[in-house]
Amino acid sequence: MKKKIAILIIAFNLVACAELQHVVNQLPQGGISNADMxxxxxxxxxxGIDKQVTKLTQKDGFFKNELVKILLPEELQKVDKTLRDIGLGKLADEGLKVLNRAAEDAVKEATPIFIDAVKGITFADAKNILLGNDNAATAYLSSKTETALYAKFNPVIKNSFSKVGADSIWKNLITKYNNLPFTKDVNTDLTDYVTKEALNGVYTMIAQEEKEIRTKASSRTTDLLKKVFALQD
Structure with a gap:
């Protein structure tokens, strides 16, 4: 019995040593400090925030970017199609444009929230992110900022709808659709929908920049980025 216990202890120690060595192998090498990481x-x-989020705040930052362009929610896609089918494509385009304009307005509120989240990154966070998948940093930001960003975006989008006349455009658009024969009346909360789509757009663009830095050495434009991201190559 004692012999079996001894064998088990040795086996456990060997496994523990292997796991410890794996951890050691993942720690910074070549003079890179925890602080550097x-x-x-x-x-x-x-x-990523400066380059990609700033793009989204510009006119057509959402509307002319196929990665993040906000389309109609499923419940309203039939409205868009029907209006185009009867020659009201211009009105349908205006409806889409105001949704994207509202998102562009809202994203201007994002940068301070992101900066606060980035300041809080610890070495443990950095190591997990660096050894994670291509969007690990973006996922970290999402977990730290999504609630605060929603709270910031939602009232801005609501105000933006009023400012650019989205309320009247959509009222006109949906009224025309609801007055058509053989259609079922549509009503939806566009403010909540556009808020969530704007959030998705922000994280999508940051993830694009993160992937570039991870996978293309030429995108690492500072000595620090070259040093740190060489660890995950």
Whole structure:
């Protein structure tokens, strides 16, 4: 019995040693400090936020970007199709445009929230992100910012709808649709829908930049990024 216990202890120790060695192998090498690793991740996220989120705040930042363009919710897609089928494509385009304009307005509120989240990245966070998949940093940001961003975006989008006349455009559009024969009346909460789509768009664009830095050495434009992201190559 004692012999079996000893064998089990030795086996456990061997497994533990192997796991410990694996952890050691993942720690910074080549003179990269824990602080450098965390700083490198912060720098990468700052670049992504500055480059990609800023694009979304520009006119047509959503509307002319096929990756994030906000389309109608499923319940209203039949409205869009029907209006185009009867020659009201211009009105349908205006309906889509105002949804995207509202998102462009809202994203201007995002940067301070992202910066606060990036400041909080620890070495443990950085290591997990660096050894994670291509959008690990974006997933981290999403977990830290989504609730706050929704709270910021929603009232801005609601106000934007009023500012650009979205309320009247959609009232006109949906009224025309509901007055057509053989159609079922449609009503939907566009503010909540566009808020969620704007959030998805922001994270999509940051993920694009993160993937670039992870997979293309040429996208690592500072010595710190080159040093840190070389660890995951």
């Amino acid at each position: 965390a700083s490198g991740l912060r720098q990468a996220l700052h670049f």
